[in-house]
Amino acid sequence: MRTSGIRTDRPKGNIQMKEPNSLFLPENSLGIVTDLYQLTMAAGYFEQRKQDVATFELSVRHLPKNRSYLIAAGLEQALHYLTHIAFPEDTIQYLRQLPIFDHVSNKFFEYLKTFRFSGIVHAMPEGTIVFAEEPILRVTAPIIATQIVETYLLSIINFQTSIATKASRVVYAAKGHEVIDFGTRRAHGPQAGVLAARSSFIGGCKGTSNVFAAYKLGIPAVGTIAHSWVMAFENEQDSFRKFHEIFPDNTVLLIDTYDTLAGARHAALIGKKLKGVRIDSGDLLKLSNEVRKILDAKGLHHVRIVASGDLNEDRIGDLLQNGAPIDSFGVGTEMVTSKDAPALGGIYKLVEREYGGKSIPVMKFSEDKLTYPCRKQVYRTTDREGNFTGDTIGLEGETIEGTPLLLPVIKEGKICYDLPTIQEIQRTASDGLAHLAEPFKRLKDAKTYHVIKSKGLEAKRQEVEKLLRNINIT
Amino acid sequence: MRTSGIRTDRPKGNIQMKEPNSLFLPENSLGIVTDLYQLTMAAGYFEQRKQDVATFELSVRHLPKNRSYLIAAGLEQALHYLTHIAFPEDTIQYLRQLPIFDHVSNKFFEYLKTFRFSGIVHAMPEGTIVFAEEPILRVTAPIIATQIVETYLLSIINFQTSIATKASRVVYAAKGHEVIDFGTRRAHGPQAGVLAARSSFIGGCKGTSNVFAAYKLGIPAVGTIAHSWVMAFENEQDSFRKFHEIFPDNTVLLIDTYDTLAGARHAALIGKKLKGVRIDSGDLLKLSNEVRKILDAKGLHHVRIVASGDLNEDRIGDLLQNGAPIDSFGVGTEMVTSKDAPALGGIYKLVEREYGGKSIPVMKFSEDKLTYPCRKQVYRTTDREGNFTGDTIGLEGETIEGTPLLLPVIKEGKICYDLPTIQEIQRTASDGLAHLAEPFKRLKDAKTYHVIKSKGLEAKRQEVEKLLRNINIT
Numbered sequence: 001m002r003t004s005g006i007r008t009d010r011p012k013g014n015i016q017m018k019e020p021n022s023l024f025l026p027e028n029s030l031g032i033v034t035d036l037y038q039l040t041m042a043a044g045y046f047e048q049r050k051q052d053v054a055t056f057e058l059s060v061r062h063l064p065k066n067r068s069y070l071i072a073a074g075l076e077q078a079l080h081y082l083t084h085i086a087f088p089e090d091t092i093q094y095l096r097q098l099p100i101f102d103h104v105s106n107k108f109f110e111y112l113k114t115f116r117f118s119g120i121v122h123a124m125p126e127g128t129i130v131f132a133e134e135p136i137l138r139v140t141a142p143i144i145a146t147q148i149v150e151t152y153l154l155s156i157i158n159f160q161t162s163i164a165t166k167a168s169r170v171v172y173a174a175k176g177h178e179v180i181d182f183g184t185r186r187a188h189g190p191q192a193g194v195l196a197a198r199s200s201f202i203g204g205c206k207g208t209s210n211v212f213a214a215y216k217l218g219i220p221a222v223g224t225i226a227h228s229w230v231m232a233f234e235n236e237q238d239s240f241r242k243f244h245e246i247f248p249d250n251t252v253l254l255i256d257t258y259d260t261l262a263g264a265r266h267a268a269l270i271g272k273k274l275k276g277v278r279i280d281s282g283d284l285l286k287l288s289n290e291v292r293k294i295l296d297a298k299g300l301h302h303v304r305i306v307a308s309g310d311l312n313e314d315r316i317g318d319l320l321q322n323g324a325p326i327d328s329f330g331v332g333t334e335m336v337t338s339k340d341a342p343a344l345g346g347i348y349k350l351v352e353r354e355y356g357g358k359s360i361p362v363m364k365f366s367e368d369k370l371t372y373p374c375r376k377q378v379y380r381t382t383d384r385e386g387n388f389t390g391d392t393i394g395l396e397g398e399t400i401e402g403t404p405l406l407l408p409v410i411k412e413g414k415i416c417y418d419l420p421t422i423q424e425i426q427r428t429a430s431d432g433l434a435h436l437a438e439p440f441k442r443l444k445d446a447k448t449y450h451v452i453k454s455k456g457l458e459a460k461r462q463e464v465e466k467l468l469r470n471i472n473i474t
Numbered sequence: 475m476r477t478s479g480i481r482t483d484r485p486k487g488n489i490q491m492k493e494p495n496s497l498f499l500p501e502n503s504l505g506i507v508t509d510l511y512q513l514t515m516a517a518g519y520f521e522q523r524k525q526d527v528a529t530f531e532l533s534v535r536h537l538p539k540n541r542s543y544l545i546a547a548g549l550e551q552a553l554h555y556l557t558h559i560a561f562p563e564d565t566i567q568y569l570r571q572l573p574i575f576d577h578v579s580n581k582f583f584e585y586l587k588t589f590r591f592s593g594i595v596h597a598m599p600e601g602t603i604v605f606a607e608e609p610i611l612r613v614t615a616p617i618i619a620t621q622i623v624e625t626y627l628l629s630i631i632n633f634q635t636s637i638a639t640k641a642s643r644v645v646y647a648a649k650g651h652e653v654i655d656f657g658t659r660r661a662h663g664p665q666a667g668v669l670a671a672r673s674s675f676i677g678g679c680k681g682t683s684n685v686f687a688a689y690k691l692g693i694p695a696v697g698t699i700a701h702s703w704v705m706a707f708e709n710e711q712d713s714f715r716k717f718h719e720i721f722p723d724n725t726v727l728l729i730d731t732y733d734t735l736a737g738a739r740h741a742a743l744i745g746k747k748l749k750g751v752r753i754d755s756g757d758l759l760k761l762s763n764e765v766r767k768i769l770d771a772k773g774l775h776h777v778r779i780v781a782s783g784d785l786n787e788d789r790i791g792d793l794l795q796n797g798a799p800i801d802s803f804g805v806g807t808e809m810v811t812s813k814d815a816p817a818l819g820g821i822y823k824l825v826e827r828e829y830g831g832k833s834i835p836v837m838k839f840s841e842d843k844l845t846y847p848c849r850k851q852v853y854r855t856t857d858r859e860g861n862f863t864g865d866t867i868g869l870e871g872e873t874i875e876g877t878p879l880l881l882p883v884i885k886e887g888k889i890c891y892d893l894p895t896i897q898e899i900q901r902t903a904s905d906g907l908a909h910l911a912e913p914f915k916r917l918k919d920a921k922t923y924h925v926i927k928s929k930g931l932e933a934k935r936q937e938v939e940k941l942l943r944n945i946n947i948t
Contacts, residue, residue: 018893020554023668023690025498033664035656035683036697040721044703047720052706080494094689100697100724143706150700151684154659155667182509185628186817188662189669190507193629194497195662209509210625215568216497223510223574226624228824229518231836232526232617235945246521247514250574256840258946265948282841333817342816343660343807350702362705366730367756419492471709472732474739 025191031087031115032095034151039095042144043104046111052353054143055375057135058153059349060161064341068446069436070130071168071429073199074160075123078137079415081152082121087112117145118413122406124378125420127164127202127428129436131451134378134393136161136346138406143353150348158346159192160199166338167203168433169443170331173313175320178328180222181208182308183336196336202425209330217422224252224278224306231257237266244270252276252306260287264294267303276304278330284309285324292325306330312339313443351375361464372457373464378405387435394454499665505561505589506569508625513569516618517578520585526827528617529849531609532627533823534635538815542920543910544604545642545903547673548634549597552611553889555626556595561586591619592887596880598852599894601638601676601902603910605925608852608867610635610820612880617827624822632820633666634673640812641677642907643917644805647787649794652802654696655682656782657810670810676899683804691896698726698752698780705731711740718744726750726780734761738768741777750778752804758783759798766799780804786813787917825849835938846931847938852879861909868928 025033032039044050060070087095092109095101119141130136136157139146171179181200184193197213207220214221225243233239236258244251251270255263255277267277277295279287284307295303307319308330316329333339349371352361361373372393379392379402394400409417420428439447453461499507506513518524534544561569566583569575575582593615604610610631613620645653655674658667671687681694688695699717707713710732718725725744729737729751741751751769753761758781769777781793782804790803807813823845826835835847846867853866853876868874883891894902913921927935 017889017891018895020550020557020889020893021690022499022501022551022554022558023665023672023687024501025496025665025668025686027496027498029686032685032689033668034685035658036685036688036695037683037699038697039685040697040724041699041703044699044717044720045706048716050706054702054706056702076494077496080496083494084496091689095685098695100721103720103722147700147702151659151667152664155661155664158660159663159666184509185625185822186632186819187629188666188811189633190626190629191497191499191665192633192662193625194499194507198497209511211506211508211510211513211569212499212503213497214510215506215565216495221510221572223512223514225511225515225518226621227838227840228528228530228621229515231824231838232519232524232528232827242522243518246518246577247574248577250514257838258840258942260840262947266946280840281843333819337662337811337817339816342813343811345660345807348659350705353706364701364705364731366701366732366734366754369755415491415494417491419494421492468732472740473736 027084028086029088029091030081030085030152031112031148032091034148038148038150040100041147043101043108045144045147046108047104050143052143052355053140054146054350055138055140055352056146056150056348057351057376058137058157058346059133059135060344060346061133061369062345063132064344066340067165068440069165069449070161071164071203071432072124072128072130072136072161073126073164073202074157075126075137075409076419077156077160077195078153079409079419081156082117082149082410083413083415085115085117085149087115089113116413117141117149119145119410120408121410123409124405125407125428127425127432128405129388129432131391131449134391134451135376135406138375140375154346154348158344160195161346162338162341162344163196163199163336164203164429166335166341167200167205168429169313170316170335171204172441173317173320173443174329177320177326178206179204180328180330181205181210181332181335182330183332184210186333187336193336198422200335201422202429204426204430219422224276225254227254227257230254236263237269240266240270244273248273250275252278254278254280255291256281261290261294264291268295268298268300272300274300274303276306276328278306278308280309284326285319285322288324288326304328308332310334317443361460363461363464363468365465372453372461374457374460376457379403380405382435387437390450390452392452392454393457395456395460398454398456400454501558502560503562503565504555504559504626505586505622506565508622512622512624514574515621517575517582519618519621520582521578524617526617526829527614528620528824529612529614529826530620530624530822531825531850532611532631532820533607533609534818534820535607535843536819537606538818540814541639542914543639543923544635545638545677546598546602546604546610546635547600547638547676548631549600549611549883550893551630551634551669552627553883553893555630556591556623556884557887557889559591559623561589563587590887591615591623593619593884594882595884597883598879599881599902601899601906602879603862603906605865605923608865608925609850609880612849614849628820628822632818634669635820636812636815636818637670637673637810638677638903640809640815641674641679642903643787644790644809645678646915647791647794647917648803651794651800652680653678654802654804655679655684655806655809656804657806658684660807661810667810672896674809675896676903678900678904693896698750699728701728701731704728710737711743714740714744718747722747724749726752728752728754729765730755735764735768738765742769742772742774746774748774748777750780750802752780752782754783758800759793759796762798762800778802782806784808791917835934837935837938837942839939846927846935848931848934850931853877854879856909861911864924864926866926866928867931869930869934872928872930874928
């Protein structure tokens, strides 16, 4: 049995030890950050001289549990990917030696060397409110290119959309009280923590504890102290006083290391300059009320109470419903993993291909997994106040009432879209939510928003399905 | 209302558009990939001239739902981080201008410029079976350094440990049938997909669809075709034949685009060279049986059936229990998000500090969140066959029966550990599981494995708790 992890089968001493691998995504090698079958299909299309221009659409078939809408997010990172994807020599050498490519010609690998994404992309701007089956993104390009980019696009948009949506629920429950992302330590790796900081800001958070994310995104970095600070000094009072010496204008103290009420009394000794206290454990309703009394009794009415510790929209809702005097919520695990619905089932499906000037709509009808053919557009109608009254998924170019939500973002492989700032994206989301009526966004038992398919699309679906059934089900 | 995402408040034309930001983790700027409070505390310790050498331990307080053990994973990426962390000039400029650091001296920022992690790290080798409360990793270093690295260490180890564990459950359910990671598209971003490929291999998967992960890790890259390949040709038969032309020795065909049984008949036309078929939807038990019959009737007994589509340990267990003739399972969403338990609550707590040659054990006793003081070691006893008989969490250096599981991996900031290959790590995990008795690893209602705290540790806990209560709860 080997459980020690120490290898005894190699000589020690001068031997070069293996360097640890970061596995970081390489900006210059994004071509192979995809599923193998995308590359075998790409090779197959190449070898079969398949010249089709294909259109794929990315959408979410069913909304996850507890979700009645989504907030589109991840487009900026998708655009970075599409404008940087390439296959440097080492990755091509790797692919060449995989046995599956044994019968693939050298020309395919030569082609990959010069591969760049050149195509047209339409997308809903980040922050847009989206519903089931609505295309969030549409890619039109030579079929090889559309295929290779599937995996990455799904991954980046699934995740950020999922977290922006979850964050918006948490923010909704907080009824105007500040929500801060504290989640990196529980995110699915440090990179997911950065992306979660971005998407939770889109969903309405006021800031993040993640310094790198705050720096790169230009959003507020927020933080207090940890238990370790308190434990690093002889006693709690001493630790509070010493923190205040260095951070006189930003003294927010964690008071539950030993005993929350004693901690509140110790924090109150700081006096008028105390800015806030944080409670991270126990019965937050009871404790926040008692801590408020202790602070108020010392005239510290201005001192804010921050709560943290496994919070989510339900717990925050309950706390506020019961009058907990909490001013700010630090939310981590539950938000950055979207814990009640940790995966978004976005799909990316071929809907149409053009060959020799002819457009060929396609669809699949696997059990429970039917897709609709043709390039589509989403049309949203609003009333005079701008409130959403319904969406229609129709054919691109069909005459349908409403504002089209998919906009061109890439043409000929180049970005043709003025990327909004993160603050603008956050505003898009909050404006959208403000115009979505209450029954469609309440946290429990929300009504299903009105989304229909246009007559033109339904007719096309029937026509294409009939044709494909005749050809294929034999 | 602005929902279009097109900004009308800026002049168009020659204006430079914002470049999309990848938000990729920067290998040379890892210092700020942390929570803000780690840096404020670091500044506080620096300004208070706190010279303590601190020891923090990383452990999981309670195992998540449905988990009776964990498989330690993520150490290699943790070691990469600890040996690369630094604060380049631009990140220091960013920190300097944050208002919270207004009263922090220039000397702290000068210190950060030269900051490198220099300390001692002990860890359980990746692949080790771990239980609740057992330290997986222990960091001893100047208190500033131990504090800064907390967030990243938790994030990388929480996630990989979570996925290696989940994968081992899926592999267990598959009873020797191959399990492949197909999950990148549903992982929490593309980087999480790469880390999930790594940790699911540690948990026993045979390969991954993620090409970058396969390349960097030296593990098998696996793939078939997607529905889009089938839809890209005039009919299914044609698409199958054309794929086979290019991949004659690796023809694994997806047969559910239109109708699974018709698809099976079309695939069978390939003849003896057909290698496998994949079913991705519908009733997998019924369909796999019917597909098997169709293939067998044509003498294609060797053709393998691959199943995919929202699989997890429960569904795989049910399928095999009912005799589904499935040879290989492609598992995505459920595995790479650990969907039934999507977050692992790893914590990283100060347990001891040394100052002026004196060792000061510390602990916290927040409600339900008590920690144990002192540097600890985990001792595992085994019977004559190597089967695990129980663990003791004791004091470092205490005389306790069993093999110590925490090994030195970094000394003076340098790796002192011969990193195992991923195949060796996988073997450590499978050997460990082979020596964990059935009741402790069954998928439902597993028994709790026997882990005790040593007398020495309990005595220390009582002594320290009494002392700290007297000082702090006033």
